Amino acid sequence: MDNFGFLFAANAFVWGGIIYYVFTLKQRSRNLEKDLELLKETIDKESQ
Amino acid sequence: MDQDLEKEPDEESTVLIWLTGIVFFAAIAAIFIIVPTEKTEGPIQRIMYLHIPSAWLAFFAFFIVFISSILFLWKKEREWDIYAHASAEIGVVFCSLVLITGPIWAKPIWGTWWVWDARLTSTLILWLIYVAYLMLRSQTDAGSMRARYAAVLGIVGFLNIPFIHFSVLWWRTFHPQPKVISSEGFGKGMDTSMLATLGVSLCAFTLLYFLLMGQRIRLERLKDEVDRLKRQKLYSS
Structure with missing residues (x-):
């Protein structure tokens, strides 16, 4: 019994899934950092 | 605003990233080069070195949800x-x-993708409970009520885990019996190199959990800060 295709598929899902999740975490983090910067700038301008 | 929210991961995170990377590299080398091929199942058995640590990580993560939810209901701290x-x-x-x-492992070994046995079904139920937990958190308005409902669901969901663990002992299931911790003793049903490979893989996944938790907690704090500034802007305008 070889079933290398199944072994490959399982590995692709696990490693692909982990990499994708880390990527989405980074992306969400970047978006929030941008929002934060924008909000801080707006508040600073309004307070001047 | 806290300075650590503004910048990328600090030195501690960098050490954890490197450590996780090194242990993962060792795990991959052990899985694909060092560990012998299992005689009955062949190479497909190597999926177990990813499947079991993934299950361990998921159960550990839900255990943290359980403990944190109890502490949240008790102390009411965000x-x-x-x-x-x-x-x-x-x-x-x-x-x-x-x-x-x-x-993916079951198809070539059992000849079918899925059977509705106690272990598989209870794991699917566990997954559905925590998907519902995340949906509850994303659908309801932010606030202490949402957090309280979520905490209750987080506690109830975890009660399924002992049932999942013992399901293969209480019923006749398709799912293999535990080999690492069995009635014969610790690791008695496994080859030493297979046990060591599984151990390294479990370590790698555990480190990955702490790495991801660090990132995910930082994300949640960033969200809180954005919400706080939005409220501040709303009240000042």
Whole structure:
């Protein structure tokens, strides 16, 4: 019994899934950092 | 605003990233080069070195949800709610990987992708409970009521885990019996190199959990800060 295709598929899902999740975490983090910067700038301008 | 929210991961995170990377490299080398091929199942058995650690990580993550939810209900501190939310998301990701890799192993070994036996069905129920937990958190308005409902669901969901663990002992199931911790003793049913490979892989996944938790907690704190500034802007205008 070889079933290398199944072994490959399982590995692709696990490693692909982990990499994708880390990527989405980074992306969400970047978006929030941008929002934060924008909000801080707006508040600073309004307070001047 | 805290300075650590503004910048990328600090030195401690960098050490953890490197350590996780090194242990993962060792795990991959052990899985694909060092460990011998299992005689009955062949190379497909190597899926187990990813499937079991994914299950361990998911159960550990849900255990943290359970503990954090109890502490949140007790102390009413936002910090515990953050830990529970962060851990639940990570748990769902890895429980999904368990539910994907299991059927991929089952198809060539059992001849079918899925059977409705006690272990598989209870794991699917666990996954559905924590998906519902995340949906509850995303659908309801932010506030202490949402956090309280989520905490109750987080606690109830975890009660399924002992049932999942013992299901293969209480009923006749298709799912293999435990080999690492069995009635014969610790690791008695396994080859030493297979046990060591599984151990390294379990370490790698555990380190990955802490790495992801660090990132996910930071994300939640960033969200809180954005919400706080939005409220501040709204009241000042």
